[in-house]
Each structure stands twice: as C-alpha cells, then as structure tokens.
Amino acid sequence: MTDGPLKLSAEDIADLTVISACLQDAVTHGNEFVYQAKQHRFVATFSRFMWEKSSGKALDRNCRIHTGIHFDGVLDVRFRGLNRDADEILELLSIVGQPGSDGSATIVLEFAGAGAIQLEVECVACYLSDIGKPWRASRRPAHDLDPE
DSSP: SSOOOEEEEEEHHHHHHHHHHHHOOOOEETEEEEEGGGTTTEEEEEEEEOOGEEEESGGGGGGGEEEEEEEEEEEEEEEEEEOTTOOOOEEEEEEEEETTTTSOOEEEEETTOOOOEEESSSSOOOOEEEEEEEEEEOOOOOTTSSSS
C-alpha cells in the first residue's frame, strides 16, 4: 500500500467490499449527501479513519482524512432512519451490494443506529478519492468484538 491518498473504483460487488472496508467507521453529517438526479449520480463525503496506517508507527496510527465517494448510474435513492440534520454525526458501518439479474444492483450504505441509504443502480460504478491531507484522530474506532 502506498503512502499517498487512496483512489479506488468498484465495478462489481466484490470490488465494493474493498471500498466498504476502507470506509468502515467513516463519519459524516446528514447534509453531506447529494443525489444529482439529472446526472444519475450520488455523492457523499466522509472523514475516513485510515485503517491502512493503523498498524504503523504509534505517532501515525490514528489518522483520518477527508474522502469523497460517488456512484454513477443511480436510478433512485432512498433514505431510511437517518437524521439529515447537519449537526448529527453519522457513522458508516458498511456498504453492501446485491446484484440484479441484468447487471443492475441495489447498494446499501449502512450506518450505526440502523440508518441506511439505498441506491438502485444500472450497474456498479463507484469511485473513492481521498481529499487533502490526513490529520491525527483523537481516538481509534473500537467495536464490541475488538480484543482488548
């Protein structure tokens, strides 16, 4: 893995699992999502925990970076159980995809607290890009299943 910013793309469900892993525990606000219906594009920005650096030197382990993600070929977007208020912090748990019969797919961005964004897409076309420089995070994300 390089030390530079991540730039990834996903063209199928398997590729999407890599992007999901990179964005696990990313945080955002409810106003950081935009559906551009005319362009068939869904865009979101996150503060991504840099898991790829988490096993390095102690000084560099807990870093975050701004990350943009967009999906092309989006036909419909549905929000469930999310507070779209700019003050509400949302934590992304995973991105999962279910392929359709004709190359289409349903992609779900799952958030802590059972909130979700469901995208109906013509095909999987997802792009992730880090933006700017990383900064030290005040803490490392922890889960109930993490060893102590």
